[in-house]
Amino acid sequence: MITIPSQDFVAFLNEISKKWQDEWNRNKLFEAEPKEGKKFFTTVAFPYPNSPFHLGHGRTYVTGDVYARFMRMRGYNVLFPMGFHFTGTPIITMADDVAKGDKDLLDIFQNIYEIPSDVIPRLSDPLFMANYFKEEIKMAMRELGLSIDWRREFTTIDPQFSSFIVWQFSKLQERGFVVKDTHPVGWCPVHNLPVGMHDTKGDVEPEIGEYVVIFFDTPLGRLAAATLRPETVFGAVAVWVNPKASYVIAEAWGSKIIISEKAADKLKFQMDGVNVIQRVSPSDLQKMNATNPVTGREIPVLPADFVDPNTATGVVMSVPAHAPFDYFYLKRSRVNLEIVPVISLEGYSDAPAKELVESTQVKNDADLKKLTEQLYKSEYNKGVMRADILSRVRDQLKESLSKVPGSSVPEARKLVTEVLSERGMASKVLEILNKPVYCRCGNEVVVKLLKDQWFLDYGNPEWKRLAKKLLANMRVVPDEVRKDFEYSLDWLQKRACARTRGLGTPLPWDKRWIIESLSDSTIYMAYYTVAHRIKALNLHATQLSEEFWDYVLLGKGDPAKVAEKSGVALETLQDLRRNFTFWYPLDMRHSGPDLIPNHLSFFIFNHAGIFPEELWPKGVAINGFILYEGKKMSKSLRNIIPLRKAVKNYGADVVRISLTSLVDMATDVNFTDSGARAIAETLKKFFDMLDMKSGSRIVGIPERWIQSKLHRIVKDSVPLMTDMKFREFINEILFNMSSYVNEYLEMVRSESREYNPDVIREVLEIWTRLIAPFAPHLAEEMWHRLGHTTFVSTEGWPSHDESKINDVLELEHEYHKQLVEDIRAILNVYKGKPSLVMIYVHDGTLTPLLREAVEIVTKGGNLKDFMSSKRPSSKEEAKTYQRLFQYVTEMGENNKRLALLGVNELEVLRKGVSYIRYKLNLDVEVEPFTNEVKTKFNKEALPLRPAIIVQ
RNA sequence: GCGGGGGUGCCCGAGCUAGGCCAAAGGGGGUGGACUGAGGCUCCACUGGAGUAGUCCUGCGCGGGUUCAAAUCCCGCCCCCCGCACCA
Structure with a gap:
C-alpha cells in the first residue's frame, strides 16, 4: 500500500510537481519548432513586472495553458511563449516609492510577498525591480506548470525588440495611421509632466471635462462665465462673482476678458497669449451691469460665496429658474430679479429650482448640491425647451436659435454652444471634473493642452473598417464578449501613443517621445516566432533594420540584398521568414476582460493595419477575475495571496483547477480554502485508486455500466474542451466520475463480490489523460505509476469506444435508482x-x-x-x-x-x-x-x- | 449619462438563447449514521414546509401578463457589478 495520508497529499503534490517540471524541462518537452502537421500558436498577455504575481494573475495564464496542453494532446504542434513588458511608467513610479520609503508599499513587499529585506532597498532601481520581479514571476509560472517555450523569452526594452517596434511604427506611419494633434492631459505645474492615475495621491484618475464659457460684456471687459449648462443662458438674469476672490482683466480669446486670477493662471496651460493686464476687485465688478449676449439685456453682477474662483473661470451666470443655488442665494441677498423659465419639465411648475428650494428644508450648500443634481438629471433627460424663450432673444440671433424651442436639453445645449461659439460669444475651457486631484508631489493637478502630441488614429475610417473585418472573422470565447469588442472598436478615436517619460522605445522620427506601453504591445506575438533565433544567433539590433523586418514579417524585398546590407546570413533570413510564416497567424490569445477596451482592441487594430488578412489573429479568449474567500483582493483588505504561496499551500494542480474550472469562463471565480481542499480530496481519491489492483475479473452489469459512463464522458470531452467549457468538463471528470466510481463499487458490493481491477485500470488510463491539461503533475505521476514511460503531457487525447456506450444499461440503472428514491420517500x-x-x-x-x-x-x-x-x-x-x-x-x-x-x-x-x-x-x-x-x-x-x- | 453583465435554495454557483424531465446540477457548510483504537480520512442518508405511502403546498429580486404549463417568454419597477481613454 502506498496510501498517502491526506494532510501529506499537498506535500506529495509539491514534490511530484517539482520532479515533473524538471523532467519536462530536461526533455525540452515544450520547445516547439516548425514541423509537418497542424500547428497551434497561443499566447497570454505578457506580465508587467512591477510586483510578484498574486492569485488573481494566475487564472488567465492557467486557462491559456490548459488549452495549450489540450491542443497538444489533440495532436497539434503547440507554441506557447512568454515575454515581459517593461515599457511605461508604473515600474518607475513604484521604484520611486520604494526610494521614498512609502510605508504601505514596503509593508506589502515585506509582509505579503515576503521579499527578503536585503532585496527591498535595491528595488528603488527601476531596472533592478523589473528584472527581480521578472524572475519572481517566471518562478511562479514554472511552479504552476505552464508549458511555456522559455527559449523565446524577451523584454520590451531589449534593443532587438525595440528594432521591431521601430519597424511597427514605420508601417503605421506609412499607412497614415499616426497623426499629430493637441490633447488635454492632467498636468502637474511643478513637475511639468503629465499626470496619470499612477502619479496622483490616492491613485485617482484626473477626469477632464469641458465648460462652456459665455461672454457677458461690461464696460471693463467681457465677463467670462463658465457653465455646464449653456442652454439656460436665456434665463441668466445676473452674473455671480466671489466677493473674496481676486479677479483680473486679461487678454485671452482675442479680447479683454474678466476672470479670476487663479483661472487666468490655469488658462495659460490651455492656450497661448494669455496676458494679465490688471487686477480688478470684485466690488468694482459689482458696480457694473453686464449684457446677456443672447437676450441683449442688461443684468447685474452680484456677489456669491459659493462661486469657486479656482474652478473654470471663477465667474458664473445666474439662472434662478433652473439652478437651486442661484435661486437660493438671490432670495437670501434680497435681490428681486425676474425669474425666467427656460425649460419645461413635467411634474414641475415654471421654475423648478424655486419650487424645489421652497418645498425643501435647505440648510447648507450640500443640500443645494443634492437638489442641483436631482434637477439637472431630470431636466437633461426629460426637459423640453420652452417656446417663449425665443421672444427674449435679440433680433440678430432669433433666426439661428429658432430651432431651440421644443428641442430636448442635450440638443439645445449643442445648438446654443454652436451658435454662440461661431459668433465669438462663447468658447470653452477645460477643467478637472473630480477636482481637487493632487500630484504625488502635493500640487494640484491642472489641465494642460499638449501640442504636437503623437496619436494613433484609431478613428481613421479605413483602419476601423479593417479592424471590424478582423473581429468579424475572429473566434471570441465566450461569445458574449463579442459585443464589448464591437463597442470598443467603434468607440476608439485618436489615442496618444507616446509619452515624455518611462521605459520603452523612442519614437523613430521624434526621439523626444517614448512609445507608450499600450502601443508597443500590440503585435509582439510576431516577435516570439523568431525571438529565440535572434538570441541564439546573437543578432545585433543595428542589423535588424526596417528592410530586415519587412522581409521576415511581410516577405517584402530581396532577401539577398537584405542579407548583404544587414550582415545577416541569407539562410538565416530565410529561416526566420519560415519560422514566422509557419507560426503566424496567432491562433488564440488569452486575457482578462479589463484588456478588451484597450490592449485587445489595439491588438486587433494593429494587426489589421499592418499585416495582410491571412495573418490576422484567429481567436481571443476572455476569462473573469478572481475573488478570494468571496472578496476582491486588495491592498486595503490585505487579502492579497501571492501565487507562489498558494501553490505551496495547495499544490499547483489544485490551484490550477480552482482558478480555471469552478465557474464558467466569463464569471469571476471565488477561490476558497474549502473549495481548494475539496479538489485536493477528489484528486487524491483517483490517485488512491492506483492501489485497487486485486479483485474479481467478472465483467457484469456494474462493469459494463461504468464503462458506458466512462466512454460517454470521453465522447463528450472534445466538444467541451474545444469550447473551453472547463467548468462542465471538470464537473464531469472530477466530481461526477468520482461518484460514478463510488456507484460502481456499490453495485459490485450489492452483488456480494469484488470490483474488477481491469476496469479500474481502464478508468485510470483514460482519466489520467483527461485530467492532464488541468492537473499535469499528478497526471504525469499516475501515468508513470501505471507503467508508462512516455509523458502524458504529449500523449494523445483518449478516444472513446462507441460499443461500450450502452444507453439501455444506463437507463435501467437510473430506473433502479428512481425506485430506490420512491421507496425511500415512502x-x-x-x-x-x-x-x-x-x-x-x-x-x-x-x-x-x-x-x-x-x-x-x-x-x-x-x-x-x-x-x-x-x-x-x-x-x-x-x-x-x-x-x-x-x-x-x-x-x-x-x-x-x-x-x-x-x-x-x-x-x-x-x-x-x-x-x-x-x-x-x-x-x-x-x-x-x-x-x-x-x-x-x-x-x-x-x-x-x-x-x-x-x- | 453611455455601453455591457447580473440578481436562483444556509453560502458559492449551474440552469434560463430552444417554456414541461426543476424543490431546481455540482461544490461548500450543517445534521444523523457507517467504518475505525481514534479521526480533522472515506462512505451512506437527510438538509423549504406538511404528510402513516412514492404526494401536496410554497418557491428562483419586486409587481403584472402570455400559456394547459414559466427560474425560463413579454411589460413595468427596484437593486448590484464592470468599462468609459492616453493608464498598465
Missing part, C-alpha cells in the same frame, strides 16, 4: 418497522399504448392528437387513455426513453433487485401486479411505475 413517512418491500410490476399490456403516447408527447403533440389517433370506442376507454396521457406528460425523460425502448419491465426490475435490496438494507420482492393485489392494497400500477407495498 419509508420516510412510514410509521413502524418495515420488514419487506413488495414491488408489483404492471403486466405490460399498456406498454404499446404508452409508447404511442410518449411518441406524441415527444413530438410536442397534445391530448387531442393522441385521442384522434386512438379513437376510443367507449367512455371507459377514453378515460383510460386520458389518464395514461396525463401520466406521460408528467413522466421523466429517463422513463420516456425506456418506454420508447419497450423493455420488459419485470425483467429489468429483477436485474436490479439485489442493488435495491443493498441500497435499502431491506428484503425486497418483485411480483407481477394482479387484481388481487389491487383489491388487497388498494394500489395501482402503471408501466414503469410499479406499485410499492411496504410491510
Whole structure:
C-alpha cells in the first residue's frame, strides 16, 4: 500500500510537481519548432513586472495553458511563449516609492510577498525591480506548470525588440495611421509632466471635462462665465462673482476678458497669449451691469460665496429658474430679479429650482448640491425647451436659435454652444471634473493642452473598417464578449501613443517621445516566432533594420540584398521568414476582460493595419477575475495571496483547477480554502485508486455500466474542451466520475463480490489523460505509476469506444435508482418497522399504448392528437387513455426513453433487485401486479411505475 | 449619462438563447449514521414546509401578463457589478 495520508497529499503534490517540471524541462518537452502537421500558436498577455504575481494573475495564464496542453494532446504542434513588458511608467513610479520609503508599499513587499529585506532597498532601481520581479514571476509560472517555450523569452526594452517596434511604427506611419494633434492631459505645474492615475495621491484618475464659457460684456471687459449648462443662458438674469476672490482683466480669446486670477493662471496651460493686464476687485465688478449676449439685456453682477474662483473661470451666470443655488442665494441677498423659465419639465411648475428650494428644508450648500443634481438629471433627460424663450432673444440671433424651442436639453445645449461659439460669444475651457486631484508631489493637478502630441488614429475610417473585418472573422470565447469588442472598436478615436517619460522605445522620427506601453504591445506575438533565433544567433539590433523586418514579417524585398546590407546570413533570413510564416497567424490569445477596451482592441487594430488578412489573429479568449474567500483582493483588505504561496499551500494542480474550472469562463471565480481542499480530496481519491489492483475479473452489469459512463464522458470531452467549457468538463471528470466510481463499487458490493481491477485500470488510463491539461503533475505521476514511460503531457487525447456506450444499461440503472428514491420517500413517512418491500410490476399490456403516447408527447403533440389517433370506442376507454396521457406528460425523460425502448419491465426490475435490496438494507420482492393485489392494497400500477407495498 | 453583465435554495454557483424531465446540477457548510483504537480520512442518508405511502403546498429580486404549463417568454419597477481613454 502506498496510501498517502491526506494532510501529506499537498506535500506529495509539491514534490511530484517539482520532479515533473524538471523532467519536462530536461526533455525540452515544450520547445516547439516548425514541423509537418497542424500547428497551434497561443499566447497570454505578457506580465508587467512591477510586483510578484498574486492569485488573481494566475487564472488567465492557467486557462491559456490548459488549452495549450489540450491542443497538444489533440495532436497539434503547440507554441506557447512568454515575454515581459517593461515599457511605461508604473515600474518607475513604484521604484520611486520604494526610494521614498512609502510605508504601505514596503509593508506589502515585506509582509505579503515576503521579499527578503536585503532585496527591498535595491528595488528603488527601476531596472533592478523589473528584472527581480521578472524572475519572481517566471518562478511562479514554472511552479504552476505552464508549458511555456522559455527559449523565446524577451523584454520590451531589449534593443532587438525595440528594432521591431521601430519597424511597427514605420508601417503605421506609412499607412497614415499616426497623426499629430493637441490633447488635454492632467498636468502637474511643478513637475511639468503629465499626470496619470499612477502619479496622483490616492491613485485617482484626473477626469477632464469641458465648460462652456459665455461672454457677458461690461464696460471693463467681457465677463467670462463658465457653465455646464449653456442652454439656460436665456434665463441668466445676473452674473455671480466671489466677493473674496481676486479677479483680473486679461487678454485671452482675442479680447479683454474678466476672470479670476487663479483661472487666468490655469488658462495659460490651455492656450497661448494669455496676458494679465490688471487686477480688478470684485466690488468694482459689482458696480457694473453686464449684457446677456443672447437676450441683449442688461443684468447685474452680484456677489456669491459659493462661486469657486479656482474652478473654470471663477465667474458664473445666474439662472434662478433652473439652478437651486442661484435661486437660493438671490432670495437670501434680497435681490428681486425676474425669474425666467427656460425649460419645461413635467411634474414641475415654471421654475423648478424655486419650487424645489421652497418645498425643501435647505440648510447648507450640500443640500443645494443634492437638489442641483436631482434637477439637472431630470431636466437633461426629460426637459423640453420652452417656446417663449425665443421672444427674449435679440433680433440678430432669433433666426439661428429658432430651432431651440421644443428641442430636448442635450440638443439645445449643442445648438446654443454652436451658435454662440461661431459668433465669438462663447468658447470653452477645460477643467478637472473630480477636482481637487493632487500630484504625488502635493500640487494640484491642472489641465494642460499638449501640442504636437503623437496619436494613433484609431478613428481613421479605413483602419476601423479593417479592424471590424478582423473581429468579424475572429473566434471570441465566450461569445458574449463579442459585443464589448464591437463597442470598443467603434468607440476608439485618436489615442496618444507616446509619452515624455518611462521605459520603452523612442519614437523613430521624434526621439523626444517614448512609445507608450499600450502601443508597443500590440503585435509582439510576431516577435516570439523568431525571438529565440535572434538570441541564439546573437543578432545585433543595428542589423535588424526596417528592410530586415519587412522581409521576415511581410516577405517584402530581396532577401539577398537584405542579407548583404544587414550582415545577416541569407539562410538565416530565410529561416526566420519560415519560422514566422509557419507560426503566424496567432491562433488564440488569452486575457482578462479589463484588456478588451484597450490592449485587445489595439491588438486587433494593429494587426489589421499592418499585416495582410491571412495573418490576422484567429481567436481571443476572455476569462473573469478572481475573488478570494468571496472578496476582491486588495491592498486595503490585505487579502492579497501571492501565487507562489498558494501553490505551496495547495499544490499547483489544485490551484490550477480552482482558478480555471469552478465557474464558467466569463464569471469571476471565488477561490476558497474549502473549495481548494475539496479538489485536493477528489484528486487524491483517483490517485488512491492506483492501489485497487486485486479483485474479481467478472465483467457484469456494474462493469459494463461504468464503462458506458466512462466512454460517454470521453465522447463528450472534445466538444467541451474545444469550447473551453472547463467548468462542465471538470464537473464531469472530477466530481461526477468520482461518484460514478463510488456507484460502481456499490453495485459490485450489492452483488456480494469484488470490483474488477481491469476496469479500474481502464478508468485510470483514460482519466489520467483527461485530467492532464488541468492537473499535469499528478497526471504525469499516475501515468508513470501505471507503467508508462512516455509523458502524458504529449500523449494523445483518449478516444472513446462507441460499443461500450450502452444507453439501455444506463437507463435501467437510473430506473433502479428512481425506485430506490420512491421507496425511500415512502419509508420516510412510514410509521413502524418495515420488514419487506413488495414491488408489483404492471403486466405490460399498456406498454404499446404508452409508447404511442410518449411518441406524441415527444413530438410536442397534445391530448387531442393522441385521442384522434386512438379513437376510443367507449367512455371507459377514453378515460383510460386520458389518464395514461396525463401520466406521460408528467413522466421523466429517463422513463420516456425506456418506454420508447419497450423493455420488459419485470425483467429489468429483477436485474436490479439485489442493488435495491443493498441500497435499502431491506428484503425486497418483485411480483407481477394482479387484481388481487389491487383489491388487497388498494394500489395501482402503471408501466414503469410499479406499485410499492411496504410491510 | 453611455455601453455591457447580473440578481436562483444556509453560502458559492449551474440552469434560463430552444417554456414541461426543476424543490431546481455540482461544490461548500450543517445534521444523523457507517467504518475505525481514534479521526480533522472515506462512505451512506437527510438538509423549504406538511404528510402513516412514492404526494401536496410554497418557491428562483419586486409587481403584472402570455400559456394547459414559466427560474425560463413579454411589460413595468427596484437593486448590484464592470468599462468609459492616453493608464498598465
